[in-house]
Amino acid sequence: MKFSTASISLLLLSLSQLVSASPIQLVSRATDSELDVWSPTITYPDGEYVVWQAGTTVYNVTWETDNIPESAQNNTGIIMLGYLEDGDDSEHLDWRYPLASGFQLTDGVAYFTVDSSRNLTTRDDYVLCLLGDSGNISKEFTIQAAQA
Numbered sequence: 001m002k003f004s005t006a007s008i009s010l011l012l013l014s015l016s017q018l019v020s021a022s023p024i025q026l027v028s029r030a031t032d033s034e035l036d037v038w039s040p041t042i043t044y045p046d047g048e049y050v051v052w053q054a055g056t057t058v059y060n061v062t063w064e065t066d067n068i069p070e071s072a073q074n075n076t077g078i079i080m081l082g083y084l085e086d087g088d089d090s091e092h093l094d095w096r097y098p099l100a101s102g103f104q105l106t107d108g109v110a111y112f113t114v115d116s117s118r119n120l121t122t123r124d125d126y127v128l129c130l131l132g133d134s135g136n137i138s139k140e141f142t143i144q145a146a147q148a
């Protein structure tokens with residue numbers, strides 16, 4: 001239980017950042033080296049060859065579960081969509097409309113659609129953020145806008 005307090009306070013910090021500011025800077029990128037919390041390794045989507053279409057198709061994100069510390073085994077996670085852009089360090093995470101939430105981190109997978117009501121533009125630098133103990137982002141991948 002060594003990590004419990006740090007994990008909970010980090011999660012609360014993350015959540016309070018979510019409601020206070022947009023776009024947010026992902027806490028974990030600056031603090032990974034200092035904090036003993038679990039940062040997930042996202043295994044899919046795993047590169048720009050991955051092309052999703054906005055609409056009704058069910059997509060998934062997967063992550064490694066064999067390294068989740070005891071203190072985070074019961075945590076639920078949140079998946080947010082963002083994108084990277086040259087010239088700033090923001091992940092542009094859309095904290096208002098998470099793609100998925102309430103799933104168990106130990107599941108290793110979450111399913112969702114990329115609804116066309118998000119009005120996404122086609123980009124090849126989208127990322128997913130998995131937040132649960134600490135957070136981490138996926139590699140960049142492509143989402144194509146909904147057909148008009």
Ligand SMILES: *[C@@H]1O[C@H](CO)[C@@H](O)[C@H](O)[C@H]1NC(C)=O
Nearest residue numbers: 032039041042136137138139
């Ligand atoms: C974050 O995810 C990347 C892969 O997307 C992985 O290489 C890296 O190890 C992860 N960070 C940590 C702290 O686990």
Ligand SMILES: *[C@@H]1O[C@H](CO)[C@@H](O)[C@H](O)[C@H]1NC(C)=O
Nearest residue numbers: 044059060061062108109110
């Ligand atoms: C996630 O989606 C990819 C691409 O469609 C698929 O290959 C993979 O089997 C899916 N993973 C799970 C756990 O459903």
Ligand SMILES: *[C@@H]1O[C@H](CO)[C@@H](O)[C@H](O)[C@H]1NC(C)=O
Nearest residue numbers: 001004070071072073074075
């Ligand atoms: C996780 O849940 C189980 C079953 O409810 C409980 O026994 C265990 O103490 C919990 N672990 C943590 C770290 O909260």
Ligand SMILES: *[C@@H]1O[C@H](CO)[C@@H](O)[C@H](O)[C@H]1NC(C)=O
Nearest residue numbers: 094096097116117118119120
């Ligand atoms: C998408 O566009 C419609 C029409 O302009 C607007 O009503 C809606 O709020 C937009 N959705 C988002 C998530 O911005």
